[in-house]
Amino acid sequence: MPVASEPAEPPYVAVIDQLMRLAGPSTPSNDPAAIHIRAAALTARLKSLARAANSETRQTKNLTAAARHDMDQSHLGLQNLLYEKRHLEREIEKCRQFASVYQDIPLYTLDEFKVLAPPEACSDDVLSDEHQLLLNRLSFEFVERQRLDNMRKELLVQKEELLKESKAKLNTMDNIKSQIETLVKVATDVQKKVDDLAQSIPAMDVEAPG
Incomplete structure (x- = not known):
């Protein structure tokens, strides 16, 4: 070691x-x-x-x-x-x-998704990738809901147009009905006046032909 x-x-x-x-004392002191x-x-x-x-x-x-x-x-x-x-x-x-929101979203079933979605969204590669499949299903659901919402809005517009048209026709019918009632009233008044006038004229004897 x-x-x-x-x-x-x-x-x-x-x-x-x-x-x-x-x-010290041992040092010579002859040369200070x-x-x-x-x-x-x-x-x-x-x-x-x-x-x-x-x-x-x-x-x-x-x-x-x-x-x-x-x-x-x-x-x-x-x-x-x-x-x-x-x-x-x-x-x-x-x-x-x-707990993500998507877990509570009602999605198309997998079979419905395969039928309705574009082919590239449900290819074999996508179907084998669980994460990508879920993303594609959510994306497809979003697009479908947008499409359905647009249809709903279009139907609402059509409904409003039909209601306006129906209201306009109803107003026209009310006007016609009012005019008819006015005409009937006028005709009734005229008929009454004619009847009163006819009663005020003396009856004339009409000789029978010989």
């Missing part, structure tokens, strides 16, 4: 060790300027490492925030998909339980 290697020591640790050794230059270089190196560490930390934080944002977005998207899935499942169940 391979032995796991120890993590590498951070660079700043070595710099700090060098600074500590430089400040050299020590100062060496210490300044190590300090600058340590500051550079600190800036790099801070920059890396900020970058890591940004990457972490971006990853967290992506994870949150993915989680939100998953929740939306689950919600949509449940919604679609409910809608599908509603559709399955829905």
Whole structure:
């Protein structure tokens, strides 16, 4: 089994060790300027490492925030998909339980449909497809009801025309009847006057021929 290697020591640790050794008693103090230059270089190196560490930390934080944002977005998207899935499942169940209006429409029987419908509406391919057959039967029923409704409207128009014609004839007959009654009344009055006049004239003796 391979032995796991120890993590590498951070660079700043070595710099700090060098600074500590430089400040320790083991370092010769006969050249203070050299020590100062060496210490300044190590300090600058340590500051550079600190800036790099801070920059890396900020970058890591940004990457972490971006990853967290992506994870949150993915989680939100998953929740939306689950919600949509449940919604679609409910809608599908509603559709399955829905009693469509066409189920209550009285249709021509299948035998009547085969006889009355156009050939292309009841071909063998259609008869073998239950869904298409139902659509064709509903379509044929719609067309037939439109045709019958148009016939009903035409008959109503004819009925209205006949009623108007009958009413006109009835009015004519009433007028003729009224005129006849007027003529009869006038004739009766004239006859009465003639009778009265005849009664007022003295009777004349008429000799019989010898």
